[in-house]
Amino acid sequence: MNVQEAVKRVEIAAxxxxxxxxxxSKVAVGKVTRQGDVYLMRTDRAPTRxxxxxxxxxxxxxxxVPGTTPGSRHVVVGDAVAHRAAxxxxxxxxxxxxxxxxxxxxxxxxxxxxxxxxxGPSGASLxxxxxxxxxxxxxxxxxxxxxxxxxxxxxxxx
Amino acid sequence: MKKYKLTSEHxxxxxxxxxxxxxxxxxTEPMTEDDREACRDAVLRMYAAxxxxxxxxxxxxxxxxxxxxxxxxxxxxWHLAGAQKSRSVDVTAATRDATYAATYAATRDATxxxxxxxxxxxxxxxxxxxxxxxxxxxxCDGRRNxxxxxxxxxxxxxxxxxxxxxxxxxxxxxxxxxxxxxxxxxxxxxxxxxxxxxxxxxxxAATRDATxVAAYDATDDESRxxxxxxxxxxxxxANLLGVGQIGLDCAKNAWRMxxxxxxxxxxxxxxxxxxxxxxLDIDYTAWDAWEVLTRRSGPRIMHPDFCMIxxxxxxxxxxxxxxxxxxxxxFCSWRDGSMIYAVRGQYVPAWIIEHPDRIAVAEIRAExxxxxxxxxxEKMGTGxxxxxxxxxxxxxxxxxxxxxxxxxxxxxxxxSQWLCGTDGSTSRVYYMSVPNDVMTCxxxxxxxxxxxxxxxxxxx
Numbered sequence: 001m002n003v004q005e006a007v008k009r010v011e012i013a014a015x016x017x018x019x020x021x022x023x024x025s026k027v028a029v030g031k032v033t034r035q036g037d038v039y040l041m042r043t044d045r046a047p048t049r050x051x052x053x054x055x056x057x058x059x060x061x062x063x064x065v066p067g068t069t070p071g072s073r074h075v076v077v078g079d080a081v082a083h084r085a086a087x088x089x090x091x092x093x094x095x096x097x098x099x100x101x102x103x104x105x106x107x108x109x110x111x112x113x114x115x116x117x118x119x120g121p122s123g124a125s126l127x128x129x130x131x132x133x134x135x136x137x138x139x140x141x142x143x144x145x146x147x148x149x150x151x152x153x154x155x156x157x158x
Numbered sequence: 159m160k161k162y163k164l165t166s167e168h169x170x171x172x173x174x175x176x177x178x179x180x181x182x183x184x185x186t187e188p189m190t191e192d193d194r195e196a197c198r199d200a201v202l203r204m205y206a207a208x209x210x211x212x213x214x215x216x217x218x219x220x221x222x223x224x225x226x227x228x229x230x231x232x233x234x235x236w237h238l239a240g241a242q243k244s245r246s247v248d249v250t251a252a253t254r255d256a257t258y259a260a261t262y263a264a265t266r267d268a269t270x271x272x273x274x275x276x277x278x279x280x281x282x283x284x285x286x287x288x289x290x291x292x293x294x295x296x297x298c299d300g301r302r303n304x305x306x307x308x309x310x311x312x313x314x315x316x317x318x319x320x321x322x323x324x325x326x327x328x329x330x331x332x333x334x335x336x337x338x339x340x341x342x343x344x345x346x347x348x349x350x351x352x353x354x355x356x357x358x359x360x361x362x363a364a365t366r367d368a369t370x371v372a373a374y375d376a377t378d379d380e381s382r383x384x385x386x387x388x389x390x391x392x393x394x395x396a397n398l399l400g401v402g403q404i405g406l407d408c409a410k411n412a413w414r415m416x417x418x419x420x421x422x423x424x425x426x427x428x429x430x431x432x433x434x435x436x437x438l439d440i441d442y443t444a445w446d447a448w449e450v451l452t453r454r455s456g457p458r459i460m461h462p463d464f465c466m467i468x469x470x471x472x473x474x475x476x477x478x479x480x481x482x483x484x485x486x487x488x489f490c491s492w493r494d495g496s497m498i499y500a501v502r503g504q505y506v507p508a509w510i511i512e513h514p515d516r517i518a519v520a521e522i523r524a525e526x527x528x529x530x531x532x533x534x535x536e537k538m539g540t541g542x543x544x545x546x547x548x549x550x551x552x553x554x555x556x557x558x559x560x561x562x563x564x565x566x567x568x569x570x571x572x573x574s575q576w577l578c579g580t581d582g583s584t585s586r587v588y589y590m591s592v593p594n595d596v597m598t599c600x601x602x603x604x605x606x607x608x609x610x611x612x613x614x615x616x617x618x
Contacts, residue, residue, distance in 0.1 A: 003544050006554040006566035007578055007587075011540075013563035014580035014587050022560065022616045032609065033616040034561075036581055037528070039607060071504060071529050099609055108608035129481075130503065132561065132583035132618030147606045149528065150575075150591040 018132065021125070025137035030098035036131045037147040038065060038074050038114070041095055046118045046141040050086035053115065061127065064114050064144050071130075074144075076117055078124030080136065084115040091116070091143060114144040162436055171435050179427035182420050182453060184476070188493065189469045193454040194218055200450040201458075201465045207444035215464040221492035222457050225468040227392050229459035230409025234401035236463050237408070415459040419451055420470060426452040469493060477502055487511065501536075504529045510537060519547045523574065532588055540587075547571060553598045561617035565599040567592070577602040583618040 001009075024042070027033050032041045053062045061077035076082050085091040088110040099106035117124070119136045126134040136142060189197075198216050205212050219225050396405035430449055432438045451458065456468040473491045477483035481503035482490065488497035488508070499511045509516060510530070514537045522543065525531045535543045548571030556564045561582030568576045568589075576589045577599060592602040603611045 001551065001554055003549050003551045003566070003568060004541065006551050006564075006568075007540060007544065009554070009564045010566060010578050010580055011587055014585050017580075017583045017585045018561055018618070019583050022618050024616075027615050030613070032614045033618075034581075034607075034614055035618055036584075039609070039614070041609075041613070095609070099613060102613060104610035104613050105604075106609040106613075112608055130584045131581060134616070134618065145608065147590070148608060149526070150593050150606065 020132060022132050022134045024135050024140065024142075030101050033134050035074060035126055035128055035134050036071075038126075038144055039146070040117070040126065040134065040136075040142045040144050041098060043094060043098060043116075043141045043143055047091045047094060047116050047143065048086040050084040050115065053082040053084065064117070064126075065146070073127075073129050074131075075127050076124055076136075077127050078136075079120030079122035079138075080124035081118045081120070082115060083118075085113060085143075088113050095143060095145075108145050109148060112145040112148055114146060117142045117144060162432070162438060164436075168435050172431075175427065175431055175435060179423040180480070183423035184474055185420055185470050186472055186474050187470060188472070189218065189455060194467075196450055197455050197467055200447040200454070201460075201467075203444075203447040204451070204460075205465075207447065210462060213461070213463060213465045217464060217466045218469070219466055220469050220494035221471075221496045222468045223492070223496040224494060225457060225459055225466055226412045227395075227409045229415060229461070229466045230407075230412045231396060231399055231401055231405040232464055232466070233412075233415065233459075233461055234396075234405035234408040235399065236461070238401060238404065412459060415461055417451070417458050417460060419456045419458055419468070420453070421457055423452055473497075479503075485511070501533045504533055506530055506533050510534060514538070519543065519570075522547075528588060528590060532586060535589060544568070549576075553602075555599045557611075557617070559615055559617055565603075567596070567599045567602050569594075575602065577606070579603075581617065 022033055022035075024033055024040075027042050029042050029044045032039050034040070053064060061075040062080070062082040063073060063075045064082050065072045065074045091113055092106075092108050092110060095108050096106045117126075117136065119138060119140045119142070121138045123138040124136045126136060197218075201216050202212050217228070219228055392409070393406060396402055396409075399405060401408070426449055429445065433440070433442050433445070433449075451467075456470045458465060458467040469492065471490050472493045473488065475482075475484040475487075475489045479502075482498070482500035482505070483502050484499070485501065487499075488511075489500045491497035497508075499506050499508050501511070507530070510533065517534050517538045522531055522534045522538070525534060549568045551566060552569050552575065553567040554565065556562070563580050563582055565577060565579040568578055570576070573594055575592050575594050575596065577592045578587065578589050579599075580587055590602075590606055593605050596602045596605055600611055607614070
């Protein structure tokens with residue numbers, strides 16, 4: 001396979017998107033669901049709360065990713081509290097511990113972290129104008145972080 | 159009270175209701191005097207409903223860009239005035255001045271640019287006309303007459319051109335000197351007489367300033383997407399209005415005072431459905447003002463002391479999914495010349511659309527935003543990008559998780575590596591920068607995700 005063929009294969013697959021809602025209840029504790037460049041790891045206990053993420057102007061819900069472009073509109077809607085982690089070091093340790101439970105490794109950098117989402121008894125969703133939504137089951141906790149961009153040595157921007 | 163349930167009769171009206179409010183959000187009609195009068199009345203009613211004293215000023219501006227700066231500067235001036243009452247600053251005039259200065263900076267530049275474009279075209283047209291005329295005469299009247307005619311035309315043309323060139327040069331020279339002088343003079347006045355004189359000077363000098371003030375560019379990423387012709391002058395303008403960094407900060411945070419007007423039609427569509435279609439037994443008197451403003455105006459800033467309202471855009475283009483989109487120009491532009499560019503929902507800097515021929519591999523590598531990088535590669539053409547970047551295939555595989563798909567790890571001529579993949583839900587192909595030492599797609603994904611990809615069960 002050459003470069004053109006490999007890229008063509010990706011382009012063909014991209015033309016068959018699956019936009020149906022991803023069901024977060026299928027994700028076990030310590031496992032991850034991804035929405036675009038945002039990763040959500042389900043966790044059994046919420047990290048220590050930092051600043052609460054405020055309701056954003058122009059969107060219904062709490063936008064966990066900073067920014068005003070359509071690409072940054074990863075918004076938690078429903079019965080949930082979203083907050084920045086008070087102790088990012090503890091959160092990365094928590095991610096590594098969960099990964100270890102599944103026999104995997106994790107090295108999430110502190111600057112990649114967005115914070116945590118604590119879902120209430122009525123459940124919530126992580127929405128986005130273009131990516132598939134993720135249904136977050138009631139009374140679940142999630143840690144959110146972003147992809148890392150190697151060329152800029154910082155988390156991905158969109 | 160009985161709980162409302164959507165009836166089939168009401169449900170049948172939903173499509174028409176939706177279309178009506180989408181049309182309102184997409185409106186490019188300029189505001190009329192009737193609209194302005196209705197808006198003034200609605201604003202007063204809205205302040206009364208919020209139990210606030212009426213605003214001292216209701217000001218109309220041509221675009222959200224002017225709204226943001228004029229509103230921010232005016233808020234800064236009112237804030238400073240509140241903090242320093244003893245200096246008896248005339249804030250009433252200040253609001254007007256801030257609006258005027260910001261509007262003037264934007265519209266004057268837009269007018270200049272438009273005039274220049276128009277006259278350049280006219281000149282080109284005239285030259286073409288003269289050439290054609292000369293050639294035709296030469297053919298009809300024989301060579302001698304033609305030469306005489308041509309000489310006369312050329313002489314007249316050269317004289318006219320020389321005069322015009324001299325005039326323009328002189329004007330530019332005078333303007334530059336005047337600007338420099340005015341600025342120096344204004345600064346001296348600031349020191350001597352305080353803010354009131356600054357405002358007066360600001361009206362004259364600040365708007366013509368062409369110095370290296372890019373303060374706002376440095377403070378806000380958003381500005382790279384906007385073409386707002388007076389943008390580079392706003393820092394200087396803030397200084398001359400006496401609000402400095404506070405004014406710029408207020409402009410940056412103007413969203414705190416922001417209401418979307420017709421751009422936020424979605425909210426109004428939802429609530430007014432229950433008012434007009436479901437006809438719930440609720441007192442909508444206070445709500446009515448909001449609804450009027452959504453129908454009759456663009457975004458607005460509501461401040462305890464003033465309210466500023468923007469006009470609707472002159473052009474607004476979207477794709478089949480109603481996302482901001484235009485492949486060959488701004489997707490949205492206002493009557494003062496400000497505009498924004500977007501490709502299928504992604505804001506992009508203007509040059510990518512206006513000069514796609516300038517997109518090169520180096521520019522793509524330097525771009526830090528992956529969505530813009532994706533658009534640049536699309537514009538350049540994937541095949542051309544891969545050829546010019548000298549890419550080779552390092553690895554290719556396929557993810558089997560929910561939403562997963564095929565991927566390819568590519569290495570370009572300078573050794574940088576890119577993971578090419580899709581996200582499983584948006585039809586897009588991304589090129590993500592990954593470490594140069596990874597040898598498989600899996601390792602590349604682990605490096606940018608920070609976790610072993612076996613942990614990722616769903617993608618979208």
